[in-house]
Amino acid sequence: MASTPTTTMRLDPELKDKAMRVLEPLGLNMTGAVTIFLKAVIREQGLPIDMNVKPDKTDESN
Structure with a gap:
């Protein structure tokens, strides 16, 4: 079995x-x-989340 590599991430605690x-x-x-x-x-x-920016309600009147 191939060994699994270790990955290091820096995260805000x-x-x-x-x-x-x-x-x-x-x-x-x-x-x-x-x-x-x-x-x-x-x-x-791609990213499995919706990345669309929805307009502000104030922007909808334009």
């Missing part, structure tokens, strides 16, 4: 802490969550 509090009840750790995200990137051939 507060962001990581908040994310872990959401992930733990789901039975996920950071590695599992990142793996799910990267598989979704491959499946979608």
